Amino acid sequence: MDDHGIRIRDIKALDDIKLFPVLTKKDVLQAGDSIISSRYPRWMTRMGYTGGTTGTPMQLRRDLFSIANEHAFVRRQWDWAGIGLRDKCAYLTGRLVAKPDDKGSSLYAYDPIMKELILSTYHLSPETAKDYASVIKSYGAKAIVGYPSAVCLLARTCLLSGIDIKIKSTLTSSETLSKGMRDTVAKAFDCTVYDFYGSAERVCYIQTCERGRYHVIPEYGLTELVPVDTWDNGKCKVVSTGFWNMAMPLIRYDTGDLVTRSDEPCPCGRSFQVVKSIEGRQADIVRTPSGREFGAAILTHLLYGAGNILESQIIQDALDHLTIKYVPSSEFSQKDVKAFEGLILQHLPGELKADLKQVKAVERTQSGKIRPVVSVIDRQNRINMSQANLSPANAIAEP
Numbered sequence: 001m002d003d004h005g006i007r008i009r010d011i012k013a014l015d016d017i018k019l020f021p022v023l024t025k026k027d028v029l030q031a032g033d034s035i036i037s038s039r040y041p042r043w044m045t046r047m048g049y050t051g052g053t054t055g056t057p058m059q060l061r062r063d064l065f066s067i068a069n070e071h072a073f074v075r076r077q078w079d080w081a082g083i084g085l086r087d088k089c090a091y092l093t094g095r096l097v098a099k100p101d102d103k104g105s106s107l108y109a110y111d112p113i114m115k116e117l118i119l120s121t122y123h124l125s126p127e128t129a130k131d132y133a134s135v136i137k138s139y140g141a142k143a144i145v146g147y148p149s150a151v152c153l154l155a156r157t158c159l160l161s162g163i164d165i166k167i168k169s170t171l172t173s174s175e176t177l178s179k180g181m182r183d184t185v186a187k188a189f190d191c192t193v194y195d196f197y198g199s200a201e202r203v204c205y206i207q208t209c210e211r212g213r214y215h216v217i218p219e220y221g222l223t224e225l226v227p228v229d230t231w232d233n234g235k236c237k238v239v240s241t242g243f244w245n246m247a248m249p250l251i252r253y254d255t256g257d258l259v260t261r262s263d264e265p266c267p268c269g270r271s272f273q274v275v276k277s278i279e280g281r282q283a284d285i286v287r288t289p290s291g292r293e294f295g296a297a298i299l300t301h302l303l304y305g306a307g308n309i310l311e312s313q314i315i316q317d318a319l320d321h322l323t324i325k326y327v328p329s330s331e332f333s334q335k336d337v338k339a340f341e342g343l344i345l346q347h348l349p350g351e352l353k354a355d356l357k358q359v360k361a362v363e364r365t366q367s368g369k370i371r372p373v374v375s376v377i378d379r380q381n382r383i384n385m386s387q388a389n390l391s392p393a394n395a396i397a398e399p
């Protein structure tokens with residue numbers, strides 16, 4: 001603030017936030033501990049991690065109040081979806097319930113207090129999806145919560161195998177949910193699909209209402225939608241100031257994600273800013289020799305807690321092999337390599353080998369973003385199928 005001549009008394013209206021410069025991921029990484037508030041007692045904080053769906057893993061310090069508060073925001077999304085505290089839910093998220101090479105009945109866990117059925121997303125394949133569907137059905141879940149790629153694989157399997165499941169709502173997050181995926185899930189489970197966008201940095205929260213439109217939640221943070229192009233195509237950067245984490249306040253933080261804004265009011269009647277679509281989490285799917293499928297959100301768990309990495313990209317270059325490219329920071333050491341290898345062993349099955357490859361920079365897409373997951377195999381299959389004029393296995397919904 002001193003460097004920019006910003007005085008507290010200059011800040012009177014929301015718009016005065018523009019006095020501050022935009023904060024980038026790189027700034028936060030370079031700042032290290034100096035960005036953590038010295039006024040907030042350290043014992044009242046916890047570490048949070050992001051595997052980085054934009055390719056940059058980060059470690060964040062959160063205060064306990066903000067952690068509790070996050071649950072309140074999630075609950076509101078669930079309220080909108082008609083799911084109450086007493087309702088049973090099935091989860092296809094990143095939680096570990098089985099070792100990478102486990103099989104059979106150990107692939108799910110049940111928490112009777114939280115009324116949660118936790119299914120191992122790491123073991124999801126068209127084969128295990130049939131078992132998962134019957135477990136969800138006999139459990140009587142009212143909602144399915146998960147990553148779009150995983151929920152969509154389950155939905156696809158149910159449609160192709162004629163498995164009939166009816167639930168009230170599906171709640172997805174962490175990856176791009178395309179219209180095709182949304183339609184497949186809605187059809188397979190005869191449900192309404194709710195999607196939400198947030199990030200480990202916890203500065204911005206965008207969720208869909210029952211009309212399927214995305215709303216920016218104003219109590220969560222101050223979100224500025226900053227136009228990317230000079231002409232008005234609605235495409236904007238998400239720059240947000242979180243309201244709740246006093247341990248590590250991020251002011252005007254550039255999330256690295258893009259949205260398309262809409263100035264049309266939503267028919268649901270809520271006056272929160274409407275966003276047409278969220279871009280920026282586009283990635284391929286990794287398929288293993290035995291048919292398991294890993295979407296971007298699940299794969300980024302490989303990087304949870306991996307420190308001192310500036311950029312990364314997971315590449316499937318053979319059916320049984322991944323190369324994980326990474327750009328180290330100046331503090332990167334052998335200890336980080338060991339931690340990285342530990343994460344790989346904890347998450348990936350033996351049938352999929354992974355090697356680390358240090359690089360100077362990770363290739364960008366035309367829009368300057370890193371694709372966190374690239375599958376040479378997936379792309380080749382799609383080309384082969386389109387040449388042979390066959391419809392690919394995921395023709396029902398192209399992620």
Ligand SMILES: [Zn+2]
Nearest residue numbers: 209213266268
């Ligand atoms: Zn609405």
